[in-house]
Amino acid sequence: MEKRYLGLNDLTSYKSAFEFSNEVWNLAIKWDYFAKDTIGKQFVNAADSISANIAEGFGRYHKKDKIKFYYYSLGSVKECTDWCNKAKIRNLISEKIYIKINEVLERLPREIHQLIKFTNEKLKT
Template identity: 70%
Template sequence: MEQNYLQLNQITAYKKSFHLSNLIWELTSNWDSFAKYTIGQQFVRAIDSISANLAEGFGRYHKKDKIKFYYYSFGSVKECLDWNEKARVRKLIDNETYTKIFSILEILPKEIHQLIKFTNERLKI
């Protein structure tokens, strides 16, 4: 049976944010307890929120609902930029890891805005 509809796992922003959330999980789970329970938990919640809100928005029926969740995802990206910076400054991650995370977080807002634009243009309701 041929699928003509866009699937969640075809959305680039979702795939990137999902993989990034697993990277952050692996990193923070190895931190000492103080770092893990202060920055680590917040970083994981924020990074998981990116793909989770994209998925929830994707599953909504109405255009306005979809876009609302896409914007929540955008806000989580900005929050993660802060947690990434704090992790670097507090020497919880090295510069190479910081740069890898930053480069993905830097691309995600553009991709989320493309998804919002696509949703606005393609959906009637």
């Protein structure tokens, strides 16, 4: 039997974060210029940063490097929470969308912490 290595797309946290960033993009792209230029760009960048940092960490060799980038992704989750709250208060998203986004933003840290725990347990260096 051939040994199969874990791939980036095997990570639940990465898949969730990647999907989330595209959902944020699809929301923000519809906003007017001012909303896109202020909240939209920041929200999209923060959302993109979650999966990008997971990907960068996954590509690192040493355990400490990997985990450092996974923690960066957690910071981006918190930043997204802030932008989501601002989008809601400024009437850029509906209550229904707000709830949907927050469900993901509450789930992602658990998934990222599971990735950190897995990395800590399975890698030696």
